[in-house]
Amino acid sequence: MTSEIHAAVTAAIAARTEQLWDVATALHAAPETAFAEHRAAALLTDALAADGFEVRRGVAGLPTAFTGEAGSGSPRVALLLEYDALPGLGHACGHNLIAAAGLGAALGVRPVLGEVTGSVLVIGSPAEEGGGGKITELDAGLFAGVDAALMFHPGTQNWSWAPLTAQAELEVTVHGRAAHPTGNPTEGRDALAALIQVFNSISVLRQRLPAGGHVQGIITRGGTATNIVPDLAEGRFGLRSLTTSALHDLIAQVTDLAHHTARATDTRADVRLVRAPYAHFHRNEVLDALFTRHIEPHGIVMTEPEPGVYLGSSDIGNVSAAVPAIHPFVAITGPDKSDHTPEFAAAAASPTGRSVALAAAQALAHTAVDLLTEPEVVKAAWAAHG
Known part of the structure; x- marks a missing residue:
């Protein structure tokens, strides 16, 4: 049958x-x-x-x-x-x-x-x-x-x-303070420079990720004019890990890294998941x-x-x-x-x-x-x- x-x-x-x-x-x-x-x-x-x-x-x-x-x-x-x-x-x-x-x-x-x-x-x-x-x-x-x-x-x-692999996408938004780069530079808090520092720190993190781990990022907002210190910068980061558990650990690492960098640069970072992780x-x-x-x-x-x-x-x-x-x-x-x-x-x-x-x-x-x-x-x- x-x-x-x-x-x-x-x-x-x-x-x-x-x-x-x-x-x-x-x-x-x-x-x-x-x-x-x-x-x-x-x-x-x-x-x-x-x-x-x-x-x-x-x-x-x-x-x-x-x-x-x-x-x-x-x-x-x-x-x-x-x-x-x-x-x-x-x-x-x-x-x-x-x-x-x-x-x-x-x-x-x-x-x-x-x-x-x-x-x-x-x-x-x-x-x-x-x-x-x-x-x-x-x-x-x-x-x-x-x-x-x-x-x-x-x-x-x-x-x-x-x-x-498991995958997530994070959006990192850095809030700074606008200023004129020559008129009053000490008043500014460069959000773009802080975001670039996040990228640099991730490059160091990337070197010690286990097999299957990966972070790739892009800058989606970085300022409006060269004669204004950017008060807002945004980046998106794709994270991958071999397992879902390892992905959650990586999300926590990147989130902490963004917040620590913000504190070091006297800016503020918001980190959010763009969607539910895979x-x-x-x-x-x-x-x-x-x-x-x-x-x-x-x-x-x-x-x-x-x-x-x-x-x-x-x-x-x-x-x-x-x-x-x-x-x-x-x-x-x-x-x-x-x-x-x-x-x-x-x-x-x-x-x-x-x-x-x-x-x-x-x-x-x-x-x-x-x-x-x-x-x-x-x-x-x-x-x-x-």
Whole structure:
């Protein structure tokens, strides 16, 4: 019986090949950045509603977030769709392929839900690129009752799981006192000079950060004229650490550093988190193995990440800390390339991108079927959750 269900899912996705690629290319042709993915959300929710999913739009207080649900009860498997693009680079992270693959998996599984117990929940999560839409959805309870959260990500390697680090963004605002640099220089308190000193101190801190730790900053405000001592300066700092715990320690270090520098320069520093931090990714070996097994028939061999290689960060990390999750990388370019480049954006609309998205749709769908038809798999996934 289970083999028949898997066969039906394979056929259902194969029958939708052109529809799924049309979705991927439509998103690619009209990229929308974080929290502005209105056309993408409409396209995806219309496809889900047309196939019988119960669709809710604007969930978690986010206009471009949505859910679609079919079936009932447990197990409850979530398929995650990302669809935001990068400013100036379009889909240079391949989120159009993530959306198409997740949609394909959902449409492939829905027809067999009457033959199995449980439900499929599609979660449209906006603003992965710096906005943290999944964190807002998690806080709003959208993942309550979910037994597994499934998605894939285009990459430059075929890696069965994602060595994603914890990440936060801090804004440091330094308040000084304006003055004329020659008329009354002793009255001034140079906010920009103080902020530059923060950068210098971070350079010293950076030398002793452990593996996976990183701080990168930019100046966003530094004064208005060369003949005025700046009374206000602002900088933003991206912080990364190997674990969420280590990230919180790094946030505390940078915050203390900014305040100590302000005191030393007779200025005042305000430090705030720009958004909720991204947690590191919590691997689930049970789910990894299922996805790996199901994508291999498509000629894609998954491997472990290279030791000591740490990638970027994602709000899937926060989800993975709450429920069993997968986030494998499947290559659409060679390992000599990088995402967040025009070349990667082109690959996200290439024949290779098409074949990877369709293979990932199949692997995600069959992983979902395993969870829906084999209670011991759900138990094992939770047992491996940590």
